[in-house]
Amino acid sequence: MEISRHWRLRKQRYGLMGEICPHCEAKLFPPRDICPECGGEAKTLYQFSGKGEVYSYTTIYEPPAGYEENAPYTVALVKLDEGPIVTAQLTDLGEEQVQIGTPVEMVTRRLRQDGDERGMIIYGYKFRPVGLGPH
C-alpha cells in the first residue's frame, strides 16, 4: 500500500475527525463532501467523541492477507453517540462477551501487524468496552 494513502487519512484514523454539514447540521463519519441528508456541500470538520455502542458484531475466522496473525478477531458496526455507524475492530475484550448494545469507546491500535512490503505499520481506531483499562 502507498504511504500517502494512509497519511492523508491520519485525522480520521487517529482522531475520528468527521464533518458537520453547515446547512442541516448532520454529523458525518467517514467524511464525505456532499451531505447525504440535504445534498449540500459539507466540508466543515467535526470532532467525534469516540463514544458509542455495538450495533452488530462478528468474529473473523478466515482473515484477509495481512491480518492472519490476530485471527480470530472481532469486528463490529459501532453506532457513535453522534449518530453515524463505523466499521471497526473491537479490542481489549478480555473475557467479556460482546453483545449488541455494549457501550464502547475509541482507542488507537495497530491495524495491521505485519507492516507490508514497505515495512509500514498502520495505526488507527479500534473500540473497546467502556470501563476497561486506564483512560
Place this chain on the structure above:
Amino acid sequence: MRQIAIIGIGQSPVTENWDQSIREIAGEAIIAALHDAGLTSADGIFIGNMLSGQLSKQENLGALVADWVGLRGQDAVKVEAACGSGAAALRLGIMAVGSGELESAIVAGVEKMTETKGAETTSALATAADADYEVIQGVTFVGLNALVMQRYLHEYGWRHTDFAPFSINAHANALHNPAARLHEMITEQDYQRARMIAEPINLLDASPIGDGAAAVVIVPLEDVRRKFPSQAGLKRRNIRISGSASATDYLAVHSRKDPLWLAAAERSTRQAYAQAGITPADVDFFELHDAFSIMAALSLEACGFAERGQAPRLGLDGEITIHGSIPIATRGGLKARGHPVGATGIYQIVEAVQQLRGEAGATQIENAQIGMAQNIGGSGATIITHILEADRVN
C-alpha cells in the same frame, strides 16, 4: 429503445478448473452461446469480470477474449461492478443493441478464482467494499454479511437455523444442474453443524467461489424471425428482456440508514417491474443473489415478496422451492451452482432462459412465463435487475 431478445446461451461448469485459463473458459461459453444461436459472430462483446487483474494479472479482457474466439476487430470491452459485473455487462449490451448502435452482441461473464491462495482471493473480493473505511479494519466480505445477519437475527428474532431452507433448497436444485459446482443434498442438521466462518455465517450460509463463464447472444426482438432463420427453424419460444434496471446505494454498509434494507434492490426492481408492466405476483421464479443466506432474505424483502423481516418464513413454508409461490435458485443459485463472481450474473440469465424455454429438466417450473434475475455488486451497493419473458407459442 428496441426490444431485446436472447437467442443463444452457453455456459461452462463452475469448477476448480486447473486445465483452462481465463480466456479458454470464456471462449468455451461464448462459442457455445454462438452455436446455440446459430451464429458465428456478433457486432459487440461485453465481458463481465471483477478479478482478472488481481488474480490472473490480466486486464484488457475485451480484446483478449475477442482475439481468442476469432472475433478480432469487433467492439469488445470488460465491464466491472464487483460481483454484479455480469448483469452490468448485460445492461450495457442491452443499451448498445437497444439503441441501434450495434445489431447484435455477445454478453459473457467470466471469473478465474481458484489458482490463488485463500487469503489472497479473500483480499481481492474485499475490494468490492470500502478500502479506506471497511477493509482496512480487517473485515472480509463474509464479515460484512455476517454483521448484517447478526443484526437481522437480533432485530427480528429469528434463529440461525431458520435460514436453513435457503441453503437446502439451493443444494436440492443444483443436484439436477450439470453445470453446478456442488452436487450434494444437505439437511438441516448439516446446516447447523457446518464450520463457522464469521459468526453467525457458517460454511453452508456461504456460496462457494469457483472458475466459470456463461454467455448469451442478444439481438433486437424485431429481427429474430426476419434476420435469423436458424431461430425460426428451432421453433423456440422467443425470450424477451422486458425489464432492465440498475441502482446504487452507499458503498459501505455502515453508511446506510438501514443496513437491513437493500434500497438499491427496491429501486432497481421497481423500475424493472414498471418497464415490464408487472407486479411481484406475476414473477414465476426469481434467480436472486444468494451469495449468503441473509442476502437471499434481504432480496426477497426488498423486491416485494416478503414483508420486512419476514423472508425466512417463505423458506420455512416451502414457498421458495420449485413448487412454491416464489421459487428461487432454481438451478442451484449462488449457494450451490457456485459464485464465480463476475460470471454469476450471466449464469443467472442462462438459467432463466433454460426455465423459460422449458429446458430446466428436473427443476423445470411448470408454465414458466416470467422470470426475474438479480445480481448484486458489493454487499448491496450495486443491484441490477432483469426481467425475462417467454412469448407464448401459438
